[in-house]
Amino acid sequence: xxxxxxxxxxxxxxxxxxxxxxxxxxxxxxxxxxxxxxxxxxxxxxxxxxxxxxxxxxxxxxxxxxxxxxxxxxxxxxxxxxxxxxxxxxxxxxxxxxxxxxxxxxxxxxxxxxxxxxxxxxxxxxxxxxxxxxxxxxxxxxxxxxxxxxxxxxxxxxxxxxxxxxxxxxxxxxxxxxxxxxxxxxxxxxxxxxxxxxxxxxxxxxxxxxxxxxxxxxxxxxxxxxxxxxxxxxxxxxxxxxxxxxxxxxxxxxxxxxxxxxxxxxxxxxxxxxxxxxxxxxxxxxxxxxxxxxxxxxxxxxxxxxxxxxxxxxxxxxxxxxxxxxxxxxxxxxxxxxxxxxxxxxxxxxxxxxxxxxxxxxxxxxxxxxxxxxxxxxxxxxxxxxxxxxxxxxxxxxxxxxxxxxxxxxxxxxxxxxxxxxxxxxxxxxxxxxxxxxxxxxxxxxxxxxxxxxxxxxxxxxxxxxxxxxxxxxxxxxxxxxxxxxxx
Ligand code: SF4
Ligand code: SF4
Ligand code: FES
Numbered sequence: 359x360x361x362x363x364x365x366x367x368x369x370x371x372x373x374x375x376x377x378x379x380x381x382x383x384x385x386x387x388x389x390x391x392x393x394x395x396x397x398x399x400x401x402x403x404x405x406x407x408x409x410x411x412x413x414x415x416x417x418x419x420x421x422x423x424x425x426x427x428x429x430x431x432x433x434x435x436x437x438x439x440x441x442x443x444x445x446x447x448x449x450x451x452x453x454x455x456x457x458x459x460x461x462x463x464x465x466x467x468x469x470x471x472x473x474x475x476x477x478x479x480x481x482x483x484x485x486x487x488x489x490x491x492x493x494x495x496x497x498x499x500x501x502x503x504x505x506x507x508x509x510x511x512x513x514x515x516x517x518x519x520x521x522x523x524x525x526x527x528x529x530x531x532x533x534x535x536x537x538x539x540x541x542x543x544x545x546x547x548x549x550x551x552x553x554x555x556x557x558x559x560x561x562x563x564x565x566x567x568x569x570x571x572x573x574x575x576x577x578x579x580x581x582x583x584x585x586x587x588x589x590x591x592x593x594x595x596x597x598x599x600x601x602x603x604x605x606x607x608x609x610x611x612x613x614x615x616x617x618x619x620x621x622x623x624x625x626x627x628x629x630x631x632x633x634x635x636x637x638x639x640x641x642x643x644x645x646x647x648x649x650x651x652x653x654x655x656x657x658x659x660x661x662x663x664x665x666x667x668x669x670x671x672x673x674x675x676x677x678x679x680x681x682x683x684x685x686x687x688x689x690x691x692x693x694x695x696x697x698x699x700x701x702x703x704x705x706x707x708x709x710x711x712x713x714x715x716x717x718x719x720x721x722x723x724x725x726x727x728x729x730x731x732x733x734x735x736x737x738x739x740x741x742x743x744x745x746x747x748x749x750x751x752x753x754x755x756x757x758x759x760x761x762x763x764x765x766x767x768x769x770x771x772x773x774x775x776x777x778x779x780x781x782x783x784x785x786x787x788x789x790x791x792x793x794x795x796x797x798x799x800x801x802x803x804x805x806x807x808x809x810x811x812x813x814x815x816x817x818x819x820x821x822x823x824x825x826x827x828x829x830x831x832x833x834x835x836x837x838x839x840x841x842x843x844x845x846x
Contacts, residue, residue: 359385362439364395366407377450379442381405383533386437390580392430393651395437397728407455416554419494421637422446423454427766429496429552444664447498458495459588464510465493465517471528487562488520490555497559499529502769503776508787509539512559519563522570540567541578542783545665545774547744549735552760560774561704566669568659578779581666587672589727592657592678597630605633610640610650612781617647617722620713621688623702625695626658627808637714639694639826645833647722650692653682656771661701666775692718694826697773698741698806700745714742716751716806717826727759727832728839734760734828735800737791737814738767752806752825758833763798771815804828 369377384398399408411421414433421432424444497512504511522531549559567684628636660675693699694715702712742748771787803822
């Protein structure tokens with residue numbers, strides 16, 4: 359047995375004016391779960407503590423709570439000393455018990471057609487992963503979209519696709535899903551990452567529903583415009599200045615010894631809208647011994663089409679991009695757009711390795727830059743943090759130049775076609791980002807994705823910079839100081 363300290367959310371709407379946290383010491387055995395700690399607190403300290411559970415084995419979904427801000431099943435999550443336990447982000451009944459009823463009641467049930475056939479074995483296989491939901495609502499608690507706009511939420515979308523794929527159901531679930539906010543999902547992947555059953559809600563439910571919506575002509579007009587632009591120009595955004603690819607030779611040699619060679623996939627945003635940021639990154643790579651090969655015939659990765667369900671043109675883009683690097687015998691392709699990186703890693707079958715720039719720089723190691731007298735906060739791009747599992751590498755780089763103040767990793771609202779298709783929602787999420795940035799008191803916001811950087815600029819009172827731009831500023835400061843110290 360060991361004693362652990364647990365901070366627990368308490369709120370009894372009938373007697374308390376407002377919620378508060380209470381800290382308890384609980385005696386639990388090694389390997390105890392959060393639920394065991396709650397039992398210990400309930401039995402040893404306070405029998406009025408309310409929490410919900412049933413199976414105790416990850417099957418019923420009734421015990422979901424937030425531990426240190428992350429939705430988890432209390433019966434499966436290990437109890438740790440110093441943890442904070444809160445209810446899911448849903449209406450509170452008492453303490454850790456939330457009102458799941460209205461949400462669960464809103465999930466549609468199968469409406470049998472007068473004449474129907476049973477699903478084929480292939481259809482059963484397709485439906486199976488969508489049926490493993492235990493209705494814990496962890497995904498609903500984590501979803502940023504439904505907090506700012508009318509959206510039925512991730513597991514409701516899963517249920518819509520599950521019914522759509524079932525030949526016994528008679529309703530048009532695709533049109534229904536569009537009416538329930540199908541196009542408000544930002545593809546942030548927060549729902550998938552907290553799902554105890556590992557249901558890939560954005561990719562396996564929402565994007566599939568969007569592809570079916572596309573076949574019915576229900577794609578949002580603004581998303582159709584983007585697809586048309588990609589077909590006509592190979593790019594998903596119109597360029598606002600001379601593009602990166604027009605400014606750069608095909609091969610960039612490093613300034614010193616060659617430590618590695620990569621091909622660079624620039625992506626539409628850095629090529630067309632933020633070329634200077636990509637140029638900054640090239641300087642940092644050259645300074646750190648990386649030779650960069652930049653095929654000029656590369657085009658959009660197709661992410662804006664995949665996320666919005668417009669996949670008919672995708673193979674053409676994939677072939678062109680893969681060929682561009684294969685013809686040059688490139689074995690590692692570097693991305694600096696989180697969305698492109700995630701797409702090349704997960705939606706392509708590439709004969710080469712794909713690495714984000716933060717991975718490449720930390721793998722080879724960087725020359726230490728000068729420290730800048732700035733406090734910075736870091737915005738985790740969804741497609742880098744959750745899409746590629748890259749959390750520590752940008753922090754490792756940033757802390758070599760500036761002091762870092764952490765803030766919660768929330769979606770800024772720019773992904774999933776939401777910025778173009780549902781701009782009010784993107785702006786509302788951007789404002790939530792602004793509030794968190796403000797709380798840090800930082801001088802600058804650093805990120806590592808052009809969509810986030812572009813969007814947060816409109817929702818921040820302080821400058822927004824890319825990781826590599828800040829590194830370059832550190833190198834320039836270092837060079838300036840070295841020059842000052844040189845005797846005339
Ligand atoms: S991907 Fe993000 S926005 Fe979309 S349903 Fe999941 S949590 Fe909500
Ligand atoms: S989809 Fe996953 S997280 Fe959402 S309710 Fe079902 S089991 Fe829970
Ligand atoms: S008590 Fe059933 S899933 Fe946790």
